[in-house]
Amino acid sequence: MSRRISPVIPGFGLTLGYTLVYLSLIVLIPLGAMFVHASQLTWEQFWNIVSAPRVLAALKLSFGTAFLAAIINGLIGTLLAWVLVRYTFPGRKIIDAMIDLPFALPTAVAGIALTALYAPSGWVGQFATDLGFKIAYTPLGITLALTFVTLPFVVRTVQPVLADIPREVEEAAACLGAKPLQVFRHVLMPALLPAWLTGFALAFARGVGEYGSVIFIAGNMPMKTEILPLLIMVKLDQYDYTGATAIGVLMLVVSFILLLLINLLQRRIETP
Amino acid sequence: MSASAIGAAASANAARRGSATARRILIGLGWLIFALFLLLPLVIVVSQGLKMGVGTFFEAIFEADALSALKLTLIAVAISVPLNLVFGVSAAWCVSKYDFRGKSILVTLIDLPFSVSPVIAGLVYVLMFGAQGFFGPWLQDHDIQIVFALPGIVLATIFVTVPFVARELIPLMQEQGTQEEEAARLLGANGWQMFWHVTLPNIKWGLIYGVVLCTARAMGEFGAVSVVSGHIRGVTNTLPLHVEILYNEYNHVAAFSVASLLLILALFILLLKQWSENRINRLRHSAAEE
């Protein structure tokens, strides 16, 4: 399909203008307000806030668990997408419909449900206790909660692309003697990579910022299981607005760079 | 059919047969993941809600505060989704039909609310409209309340759901290209006619899909709304906040009952989504066959 500059189609000014105005009012100006608020700080003060040991620990935890959850989703998401696209089996439609459940389910509900499930006295948690480890109130619990919340991203980005790769391509490769793993590496991987990366990045970015589902299960111990968004809340509750906005700015800049990189990377892969 | 073709077909069949075990394992794994990650949380919500019987379940749902929370949630959705719908179409239009400098950045900006922590989304509105915020004094003088009232809740909801419709439409419209629209123009249609009669029918199902996701997310938003709500019982509590309150009131069963209500709404929305998606696929298929 061609995507060319089309002087014939009207509405460029109108739509671009509206898009920019709306985005500015709803997203950009409010976010700008945060930057303005944080700009009351000098660089040194800003640095002191974001390099405090407790903030660094939360930073590591938030990005670490979100990364891990995105990786897990990268694997099981691809698997789910594969199963849903390539096979027909009983219950396929149900699974397909319910993949989006974590989007639709309020994060607070997810939080209390997962805590009820993974707390040491919960349905799943008690088995873990028998085996001698804990799920809720540890980074493992946070990772699980994030995996749940971001599950749809990879599935939903990989699924349509996978559906567009004709089966014959794989079969042809198989006929030519390729082993399944080789087919996967040389045929499917390159085609799926851009979509997979998008899904991964969205899951990762969403995971870093997730709040509602995590605070119930996290344990919220400073230096250990305290996530960045909670730290913002903690700072706010101490009337430390500048401290809160400083961490907010940090998170925002990191997410923006991340998304931008992914968008660029995707373009590069799509148009070699 | 030539001999080599027959041979190829045979080996393809063998490959298929060989993958039957793999297929079974994969499907099994799929089911397992689904059961563990999606079904189990669902089951626990409903079973906890029904722990004390159906009577208490409905009592919790039809309690006055729960109903007013439901009303508030629906109002917030009814305002924010249409606004994001118009935005989504407009954004998808300019991104997919034209090439211009800075497009990458624009697309990234549209995606940005996905990755902004809900807590920050709430915070920025407090910084703007709170009593100590930039517009705080002016709003106070004119007796206008934005945060801790409906407008703030709506704004926060819009913020977190901005990308959904646009995200859904951009790839669809890019794929469809611009030929049909160009043809319509050449045949003398004006801009609106072209949009109504050519573009809209083409993107209809994608649009519904986006709206459905947007609605689902708007209904369930917790973090951002929690920051700007003020938690006034029966007034500024949305349904997800009401769940948290009940949970904090030792009212475990009622909390999970109302959570079940949200879950049922969510499932209903997913059904709608599935339906629209099936329509998209059918359209794609018929388009492919043409």
Place this chain on the structure above:
Amino acid sequence: MSIRRYALAALASAVFAGSAIAKDYELLNVSYDPTRELYQQYNAEFIKHWQQANPSDKVKIQQSHGGSGKQARAVIDGLRADVVTLALAGDIDEVAKLGKTLPENWQTRLPDASTPYTSTIVFLVRKGNPKGIKDWGDLIKKDVSVITPNPKTSGGARWNFLAAWAYGLKAGGSEAKAQEYVKELFKHVPVLDTGARGSTITFVNNGQGDVLLAWENEAFLALKEDGGNDKFEIVVPSLSILAEPPVAVVDKNAEKKGNEKIAEEYLKYLYSPVGQKIAADNFYRPRDEKVAAQYVNQFPKLDLVTIDKDFGGWKTAQPKFFNDGGVFDQIYSAQ
């Protein structure tokens, strides 16, 4: 306030209001986590009381609950509370300082430093007290795990922390020893919830920990919940802190809504025998001695330190212990 003075005040307000025209009131009480049940009951009673004097008025009282600090921040940021009933005076001080919606001397406007009821910090343990917890010293024994909320976000947790500190100070004899004690104590804490209620849920519903440091009223409430008496018991330590949750009218907001009179009456009625009884029924220690005498069996006597005498008030304690870089941060960053 004596009953007679109270009755006079009520009479006066009745006479005044009697001549006024009927009004619709919508009063917003912004409070902290554990007071939900208390104010639900009190609001109904207060509306009755108000309508006795002003039969044609319509009164609606709205409640908002959450962590004390979070609630104070919401009021500072523009939540239009007519009255605030928070966990500690420090939070209302911030509303006065940053929000400028009530005078800084707010605490002198009502009797007993504006705290109509008090509470203290006790231990809630599992039935039979399997770990044999008697006093603060037992909390740092091996394999005892302690549940308390985060003092940074929860008012109740700050009282917990200061009570523990007071014990450490008394047992060890120096601030250094006290710090050692609380540091050791927090090593035994596996979950720090953001609010007092969150911690109770973690302890009661999710089965975490051997002992919950809780508001006395919160502990009683946990016993009252279905089956609570069979699952938990309260342990009263040798020493604790007098927790004083204060109340105040937020003048600017009440003025704007024309609620000054009713807001003031709302808080004053808390000091009446009726209000005091409701507080006691909800396990808050009443200030009124006559009412307290009726509930003497409910509230055990114990040694109590106070925030003003032993810690120099919240204006000193807050920065020293809980602000960034304070004692609480030190014990965590040193781990």
